[in-house]
Amino acid sequence: MTSSYKRLDKDNAAVLMVDHQAGLLSLVRDIDPDRFKNNVLALADLAKYFKLPTILTTSFETGPNGPLVPELKALFPDAPYIARPGQINAWDNEDFVKAIKATGKKQLIIAGVVTEVCVAFPALSALAEGFDVFVVTDASGTFNELTRESAWHRMTAQGAQLMTWFGLACELHRDWRNDIEGLGTLFSNHIPDYRNLMTSYSTLANSK
Amino acid sequence: MTSSYKRLDKDNAAVLMVDHQAGLLSLVRDIDPDRFKNNVLALADLAKYFKLPTILTTSFETGPNGPLVPELKALFPDAPYIARPGQINAWDNEDFVKAIKATGKKQLIIAGVVTEVCVAFPALSALAEGFDVFVVTDASGTFNELTRESAWHRMTAQGAQLMTWFGLACELHRDWRNDIEGLGTLFSNHIPDYRNLMTSYSTLANSK
Amino acid sequence: MTSSYKRLDKDNAAVLMVDHQAGLLSLVRDIDPDRFKNNVLALADLAKYFKLPTILTTSFETGPNGPLVPELKALFPDAPYIARPGQINAWDNEDFVKAIKATGKKQLIIAGVVTEVCVAFPALSALAEGFDVFVVTDASGTFNELTRESAWHRMTAQGAQLMTWFGLACELHRDWRNDIEGLGTLFSNHIPDYRNLMTSYSTLANSK
């Protein structure tokens, strides 16, 4: 096996947020709700921060699945927003695929609810069309750990890479010197332990 | 590695339910009994719903392994039913393989008790003969997590895909518009959280 | 300490089901949904089976908390049903307490969502008025284990007894000979392992 490092490149990456809807979120039981809410918002904030083209999609949002969580709508007012009329695999929706192709990016960062369907199906479709796929494991949720692991097996077997929002941010940023304050703020807002480090540090540094 | 998405197709899939017998079920300790019972019945209901050819088989059902759980017998009164006289790997039983080949399907959905034997053995045999194999991880049970993970490694190394009944249903259905009520009923009957969403939704919608 | 066995007596017990509403159920994360749904229905079935006076109550059922789960409404069409206009502690609602006192029973079996509020508050109020209180721990749910344990400490410190539906059924029934089939059916419908034992037993017994 020859190894190759498919490294995220902020000029070649787009973010797909699939079915983070108020009703569907009650199905997510493999991650604690406080943590999951934080992870999803962190992913959104980083997409914003790195100015990655972001595409929102929902499934049946006028039924029990419920509306997209309002924070996401508010963060991306101008993003392509595809309310799918019925397709379960978002990739089966032409508008969704068109929106992706319109970005011209080849690296797709995907998160969604639930992992084994709303994430895995478009991930597998994208991989089959030659895209690089990065699954945001901690901003994707599902029924339980058994389901999650099944989905991970299926996606990684086809070449999907598993990452978390923190890893994404670091790989996209490359070098702290590109913007210390920007990345620091992202971490401070979404990693309580890091926020505490920064509080202690700045308090002491400023007391000099 | 080139990626390919081996996608379930309801016109090319068959379901194999292997050794869900009343005695053997007491060996299943990697999934809570209430959840496991629900998963097995959900798989049966979806097989029925999608009209997938379904094959039942048991091992030594007149001994301590006990009879097939009556709900399965009742749901599939006309399905091929192979009470194996001794073969542990169901694929070693000619009638079982014949029944599968008679369906003309190339995608085999397999669930059973216990995972590492009743599921893994026929899965490996089917893969070696060129079938696509989809293991229903949450409708298959075994002694403990160590055993389950060992079995998963062995099967995925040969190309088996791990799915759960919910993922199967979604991939087979493709589009909600094919039958909203049918899929909704399946989910309502087997996913308490989804049932609650539907109850709240319809109560409020109807109160307008 | 002198010991006394406060034993459940089917002629002196009433059941209070507090706030098992479709919306609130999405808050329950200390018990798996399949298991929890089964436990709640098992409690309802046993209340019915033992003909215990049963009182239903809800909190704000026209808002996000959602309607009472329909199965409960259907099982107890004639039970007192108190849709509380605002009181969080059901005991603060006069109609609720009146309905309880009208039963003339001194042993109160309480279950609800969420444990630390909807169960604990009326339990503490009832204890302070001299009732015997039996908390149905497995038909009561809450956010997580830390919350549950806090609630248990608070209630047991005041004399509440913790039981599960299975223990209730056994203590109320006293002797299998009172009705073997009735109790057996209750267990078969709500304990998969017991159902399997009965299936294996009856199959073999009938094969003689």
Next chain:
Amino acid sequence: MTSSYKRLDKDNAAVLMVDHQAGLLSLVRDIDPDRFKNNVLALADLAKYFKLPTILTTSFETGPNGPLVPELKALFPDAPYIARPGQINAWDNEDFVKAIKATGKKQLIIAGVVTEVCVAFPALSALAEGFDVFVVTDASGTFNELTRESAWHRMTAQGAQLMTWFGLACELHRDWRNDIEGLGTLFSNHIPDYRNLMTSYSTLANSK
């Protein structure tokens, strides 16, 4: 609160083994089966070793609950054996209570399946009649941890003491010098870690 140490005394203790039946054992899911089997046999062996009067009882052993596990029958061929015709609380069976009182012992060591019923009910009855009760927590099993903890709360609130077979053995034996080999053999047969210590020790000691 004045403290008193109710210490086990081998001349004043009796063992009650309640409903360790082949069918009921499949309900036990709060302890791993290998460990539970070992604990039950260890308790039986220690009852034998300390010559404690031992009473066996079963519930409906001709039905799905199944027969008493044969090892217990074989170990105590002459023990009182009460096959209860229907009473769920063994203490409701006159023969059972008579057999206990015939021993003249005031310290009752109780183990059984399932904890919240077969153990808790007679434990509470015995406490109410003034016996000292020692619950063997690791030779008693039940559906899950939630059920176990509920039962523990109920019993300890009335004064039951929770112990395991190892603690029982140590408290009954008092001093290794009473019989080093006997106690050592009991531990070697039922504690793999202790057996290994003894193997390493004796191998090295004998190599001198």
Next chain:
Amino acid sequence: MTSSYKRLDKDNAAVLMVDHQAGLLSLVRDIDPDRFKNNVLALADLAKYFKLPTILTTSFETGPNGPLVPELKALFPDAPYIARPGQINAWDNEDFVKAIKATGKKQLIIAGVVTEVCVAFPALSALAEGFDVFVVTDASGTFNELTRESAWHRMTAQGAQLMTWFGLACELHRDWRNDIEGLGTLFSNHIPDYRNLMTSYSTLANSK
């Protein structure tokens, strides 16, 4: 035992927040950081919402323990703030006790880091002086679960009541009609599942 319900009364309660300092928070490992941060801020928000007198205290904040987390300082700019010069048990600091007594309240709600020291010590001191003590278990953190359970045993043995911030809010509020929007906002901001219920509800209600 006679039972009494020591019920929280918003006119008789004060909140003590002990040592929520940026450095000490890195010691908290019995609760996930995202959840813990949320719980602490929820407690602060509810203290504010119910206008409970609130007292802040820190231990050695100029050393490695670090400063009070800035959010708390910002929320309670006028609260008594006792930076203890060395006393580990805050109750050993006269200013702290004076500040408490100055509130005239007899119900003390205590949260802090770490549970077994910063919470348990003043809790035990307050109980010994006749105060009612309510420990906020989910806004108090410590090294691990073993430590937490030890601390809980010690405090409850002296009469402390264990609650979580959600239970506090409900018991203080008594009746939704006192202020539906206020309590709803508190829950929406700190319980993701509840926020989702409200989102789905209001979206659908508004679509009429």
Next chain:
Amino acid sequence: MTSSYKRLDKDNAAVLMVDHQAGLLSLVRDIDPDRFKNNVLALADLAKYFKLPTILTTSFETGPNGPLVPELKALFPDAPYIARPGQINAWDNEDFVKAIKATGKKQLIIAGVVTEVCVAFPALSALAEGFDVFVVTDASGTFNELTRESAWHRMTAQGAQLMTWFGLACELHRDWRNDIEGLGTLFSNHIPDYRNLMTSYSTLANSK
């Protein structure tokens, strides 16, 4: 990927038991001691039952690692027994490899303590020489789950198959009719749940 089922064949398999020594066993903390002891003896019993050539080896057995557990020595009095003078990877010991090659078998079943060293090293060596390797995951133990998972990754990446003793037994036996009683006895002695099924079955069957 073309799939192939490397199926165990009792005429082509040998068992290697590596370093199951009394001292080293105290390092095993990823499996409960009662369960682990049972699994190791079950593997030994099945090796015996299927008459598989079995090779025992130890590392430094006269030092702190301690002697081979006596049960294994007793079960295989005539097996090649290689007390390695220092080689950590048993495959570095010529006598060990010679003993393996002398069996003429190409399928090696390996278990040992600890998994990442005593199992993984010879497994990797054997794979590199073209043997088929079956790791008995439940008769191999190590420090903790993190260590075990690391070792599994390393071995499966080179083609090792993970199985448990139960899976081995079933795959080697192929058909119950080859010897119902023999396999049944093996299961009854090492699977408490299966023993219970057999007890209930035979009691009822014999009562006819």
Next chain:
Amino acid sequence: MTSSYKRLDKDNAAVLMVDHQAGLLSLVRDIDPDRFKNNVLALADLAKYFKLPTILTTSFETGPNGPLVPELKALFPDAPYIARPGQINAWDNEDFVKAIKATGKKQLIIAGVVTEVCVAFPALSALAEGFDVFVVTDASGTFNELTRESAWHRMTAQGAQLMTWFGLACELHRDWRNDIEGLGTLFSNHIPDYRNLMTSYSTLANSK
């Protein structure tokens, strides 16, 4: 219930370390070995630091139980050291009780292996004689959590207080100003998180 705070007083406390022997430590499986070793040494260091009279005792140290761990022997060269000839409950050994009474202290801090025997038995004996007992829960180990919880129930029912070494240190020290460096060193040596806080703090403070 009137509450009283039995507070540790360094002038009235003694430490009993019971059976921390090299062999017995292999039985401890309810705490990770790295953590347990650290906790035991932390307790020893604090006993030394606060100059608390300390008593060491062992059970059968020339047999499989093995010698006292050398670190303890080295730390307390002049402490009473009672190698018990056979008594399992150390309190049954006259020399042990004499040594305790010779200290003139009424507060006994007890740690040992295994919790339910070597700790619980002398704890219950000491409580019955009117001593205050503080069990060091994290420097006491046993077979598993079920055993630990059983032992905790038995001891707390008689008035034992559960603490950890960190709580002990804080309650004994009372005020950081008594010796900042001494307590800081104790924490730095035994709490990695605290050590890191101190490292970051002092590095930054010194860089001014």
Next chain:
Amino acid sequence: MTSSYKRLDKDNAAVLMVDHQAGLLSLVRDIDPDRFKNNVLALADLAKYFKLPTILTTSFETGPNGPLVPELKALFPDAPYIARPGQINAWDNEDFVKAIKATGKKQLIIAGVVTEVCVAFPALSALAEGFDVFVVTDASGTFNELTRESAWHRMTAQGAQLMTWFGLACELHRDWRNDIEGLGTLFSNHIPDYRNLMTSYSTLANSK
């Protein structure tokens, strides 16, 4: 697939310790702090013991990430020490790569904090340049298990091998006879269970 055993060779291996900084360590929550501290120091000790070229690097050590833990600095006073000015992936720092290439070694042993970034990024870069990479899983820490597993998937998919420090030590050492005392000391200092075995053994051996 042809198998090859990429075996560690002490003459061809170098150790990279990445970002073990006092601040960043507070982010590590997938391993208990006592255990993690021990693992990191064990890795350092083994690097020293086997005289492997070792390279230290830090990220922003003058900010909140904090200084390198002093023990590492003290152990490797002459090692290349690259305080990176901003590169997140250490491999993006030319000095770091130069230092590695200067060793002339092709086997890179990598540990760091946090796993998915500080370990995974340079590991992937090194693999892409043809190095063999051995990730020390137990001396690398991160936020939680979900993050760790994602990182493991990504690295192993490119050929990284997962090992722990114990496995490394054994594979590097090859044969106890190369230096019994040296390896024994390493184990005794970092594996409490092994230390106990050695204590019991030598005490008994010396008593002859």
